[in-house]
Amino acid sequence: MMPELLQVIADRHALFLTDLGNAIEDEARVIVALPESQQSRRAFDAARTSLEEALLAPSAAVGWIAQLENRLRQGINGDKFRLYVRIGEVWIRACLSMLEQVSQLWDKVEGFSGEIDEVKNARARISDARKQLSAIQPQMAQWRKIAVRKPPEIDLALIERGAEQIRQGQFKTGEQILEEIRKRSSSK
Numbered sequence: 001m002m003p004e005l006l007q008v009i010a011d012r013h014a015l016f017l018t019d020l021g022n023a024i025e026d027e028a029r030v031i032v033a034l035p036e037s038q039q040s041r042r043a044f045d046a047a048r049t050s051l052e053e054a055l056l057a058p059s060a061a062v063g064w065i066a067q068l069e070n071r072l073r074q075g076i077n078g079d080k081f082r083l084y085v086r087i088g089e090v091w092i093r094a095c096l097s098m099l100e101q102v103s104q105l106w107d108k109v110e111g112f113s114g115e116i117d118e119v120k121n122a123r124a125r126i127s128d129a130r131k132q133l134s135a136i137q138p139q140m141a142q143w144r145k146i147a148v149r150k151p152p153e154i155d156l157a158l159i160e161r162g163a164e165q166i167r168q169g170q171f172k173t174g175e176q177i178l179e180e181i182r183k184r185s186s187s188k
Helices: 005-033 036-074 078-112 116-148 156-167 174-187
Strands: none
Touching: 005 036, 005 078, 036 078, 036 116, 078 116
16 A cells, blocks of 8 residues: 555655754764864854754644644544654654754854854744744644544444444435424524
8 A cells, every 4th residue: 555645745754854863963973073173164064054954844844734634624544543643743753853953063063153143043943943843742742642542342233223224214314414404494
């Protein structure tokens, strides 16, 4: 079975953030190993570059959540719902981890230079991205509670009783019920 678009999007973003985090860790090790005269420039370059990439992820996650909400309104089965919740949680954790790594790079930059305004601006942007993620975390927590709930027991006697009522014509379709409601409201 082919994965659905929402699943692929979340998987790819989480994978990208993991790879980017690994690259940032590698770059941090390289920076420390450089001669002191080169560390500042290299740290600034790494911090600027990783900041722009890391800031794209939270807004993408917020957009993905909106798409998932639309999908839920249309209706999805429980297995897909649980999968989406799990993927969404992984993505949000990856976003938070990435923002923390980028923040640590800016801490290094601050230690190397006097570019206080740029460091303050970067920290403000990181803070805003964290707030974006914090705004969607309650929704994810609510979905998580639903996703881990045990499904109700299947009452076979109730199903059989319903099947018998259908066979005997003792049920009404949705259209029949709506027609009755219309008749009642028009007669008032």
